[in-house]
Structure formats: structure tokens, C-alpha cells
Amino acid sequence: MPKIHIPTPLRQYAGKLPAVDVKAGTIGDALSDLVSQHPELRRHLYTDEGKLRAFVNVYLNDEDVRYLQKDATAVKDGDSISIVPSIAGGRN
Amino acid sequence: MLKIRVKEYETLRQHGEETYPHECCGVLLGQMDDDGVRTVTSVARAGNTRTDSAHNRYNIDPKDLIRIQREGRGRGEDIIGFYHSHPDHPAQWSSTDLAEAHWFGCSYVITSVEKGKAVLTNSFELTGMDENDKKLVGEKIEVA
Numbered sequence: 001m002p003k004i005h006i007p008t009p010l011r012q013y014a015g016k017l018p019a020v021d022v023k024a025g026t027i028g029d030a031l032s033d034l035v036s037q038h039p040e041l042r043r044h045l046y047t048d049e050g051k052l053r054a055f056v057n058v059y060l061n062d063e064d065v066r067y068l069q070k071d072a073t074a075v076k077d078g079d080s081i082s083i084v085p086s087i088a089g090g091r092n
Numbered sequence: 093m094l095k096i097r098v099k100e101y102e103t104l105r106q107h108g109e110e111t112y113p114h115e116c117c118g119v120l121l122g123q124m125d126d127d128g129v130r131t132v133t134s135v136a137r138a139g140n141t142r143t144d145s146a147h148n149r150y151n152i153d154p155k156d157l158i159r160i161q162r163e164g165r166g167r168g169e170d171i172i173g174f175y176h177s178h179p180d181h182p183a184q185w186s187s188t189d190l191a192e193a194h195w196f197g198c199s200y201v202i203t204s205v206e207k208g209k210a211v212l213t214n215s216f217e218l219t220g221m222d223e224n225d226k227k228l229v230g231e232k233i234e235v236a
Contacts, residue, residue, distance in 0.1 A: 005161070008124070008170050009196040009218075018170075044222065053223075055194050057154040064154065082158050087174050089189035089200075090115055090142070090149035091181040 002079040004034050010083065013040035022081075027058060028071030030081055045083070055086040094173065094199045094215045095234045096120075096132040103135050105210035108177030108203045114146035119157065120173035120199060121164040128217075130172040130199050136160045149188070150176045173199030173215075180205070183212040185228040193218045193228060200228060 001021040006014045014020060020037060024030035031052075035042040045056055052058070058065045059082040065073045075081065100120075107116040117140050122133040138156045142149040152174070161171055174195070178184075183204040185193075193200060196218050203213040215233045220226035 007195065008172065009194070009198060012197075018165075055192075059154065059158055062155060062158065082161070084154040084157050084161075085194035086151070086154070086192065087117070087119075087138075087157060087195070088142075088149070088151040088192040089176060090145070090186065090192075091178040092148075092186040092188060 001077055002030055002075045002081055004030060004081040004083065007083055007085055009085065010041060010044055013044060014038045024075050026071060027060060027065050027069075027073040027075060027081065030075055031058070031071075057084040057086060058082070059084060093129050093232045093234060094120075094132065094201070095129060095236070098235055100132050100135045101213070101233075101235045104175045104201065105203050105213055107137055107175075108179075108205040108210050109208055111140070111146075111177065112205050112208045113179045115140060115142075115148065115150040115177050115179060117150040117152050117174065117176040119152070119160050119171055120175060120201065121160070121167075121169040122172045123170060124172050124197070128197070132172065133169055134164070134167070135175070136164070147179060148181075171195070171198070173201060175201035175203070177203045177205045177210075180207070183214040185216050190226070190228050193226065194223075196220060196226065199231065201233075 022033040119136040216228035
């Protein structure tokens with residue numbers, strides 16, 4: 001099964017797990033299964049309108065899914081999916 | 093509270109001196125205990141993708157972060173925070189720093205670098221439950 005790596009700040013909403021196995025054929029399926037298993041994650045990953053939050057990056061192995069087929073990107077057993085909140089900032 | 097050894101502390105401060113007058117950035121790896129104390133065991137430099145405005149902005153490529161995270165996992169380390177520098181500016185979080193902070197429970201370390209020399213290093217924990225109530229709260233840095 002594909003595995004989703006959970007970033008440190010979100011583990012408290014995923015049973016303190018560093019990674020979750022998901023049943024999925026696509027990235028969209030994988031994320032759906034993740035929030036189905038751990039519903040508390042939903043509001044941290046998605047807006048009220050159901051869109052992935054802009055600062056949430058999703059990588060399939062080493063590729064940003066925005067540059068693949070986004071939610072329709074195919075996943076297979078053994079694939080590694082990473083949720084990576086943005087790291088940015090700077091002085092005013 | 094953030095615990096960090098002298099070696100790693102000096103490493104992140106020196107990074108800011110090397111990239112001056114641009115902002116440096118990097119990742120803090122280690123462990124977090126049940127009391128919320130974060131202990132740094134390694135520091136990973138990252139590149140600043142904001143080449144358009146590196147004197148006052150930083151961004152870490154998520155691809156770098158994944159690599160750093162994977163390498164840390166191999167050593168039994170988690171990502172517990174991040175650091176960056178403020179060239180000729182106080183070691184205090186800005187509204188931009190807060191707006192762009194999303195790693196709750198992690199430390200955000202900022203070093204002021206004045207005329208090429210690291211001066212003050214402060215650490216802030218990102219607290220709150222979500223984007224609506226998040227705050228960067230000053231925390232003690234224990235250097236040993």
C-alpha cells in the first residue's frame with residue numbers, strides 16, 4: 001500500500017503516527033483515505049470549500065503533484081507520499 | 093524550550109553571516125519530548141529559493157525538506173524547527189514570518205546579522221490550534 005508521511009505538526013491529529021498506509025489509486029484517493037481514517041486532519045489540510053490549503057505541498061516520491069496530474073496522479077504500492085507545509089518568511 | 097548544543101547553535105548563526113546581506117534558512121532536527129521541550133541534534137542548511145528578494149525573504153524548497161526529512165528519519169530524528177536570519181534587522185518575528193508559519197509546535201529561530209556579524213539569536217514556538225489563532229511565542233534557548 002502507498003504510505004503518507006505525516007509532518008510533525010499534524011501527527012497529533014493522526015494518532016501520533018509518523019506515517020499512515022492508505023488504500024489508493026490516485027493522490028486524491030490517498031488523501032481522502034487519510035482524512036477518512038483521521039477526520040481531525042481534514043480542517044488542517046483543506047479549506048472550508050474543500051480545497052487543499054495553499055501552503056500544503058503534496059509530493060509523490062520526489063515530485064510535486066502540482067506538476068504531475070494533481071489529485072489524479074496515479075499511485076502504486078510502495079509509493080511514498082509526503083505532506084509538507086511550506087516554510088517561508090522574512091523580515092518586514 | 094529549545095535545547096541545542098554549542099556546535100549546532102554556532103552553525104546556524106554562522107550560516108547567517110555567510111549569506112549576509114541575504115537571509116539564510118535551514119532546518120532543525122532532533123526530538124520533542126512530552127513536555128514540549130525540543131532538543132536539536134542536527135542542523136541542515138537549506139537553499140533560499142527567494143532569489144528575487146533574498147535580502148528580506150526566504151523560502152525552503154519542499155523538495156529539500158523531503159530530502160532532509162528522509163535523511164533525518166534514517167538517524168531517528170524528526171523536524172522540530174527551522175531557522176533563518178534577519179540581515180540588519182532585529183531577531184524578532186515579522187508579520188510575514190507569522191503569516192508563513194505553519195509547523196505548529198515547532199521552533200522558529202531567528203538570528204539578527206548586523207554588518208555581517210551574527211548578534212542575537214531568539215527562538216519562537218508556533219502555538220495555536222490552526223491558522224486562525226496561531227502565534228509565535230518567545231521561548232528559552234538552552235545552549236550547552
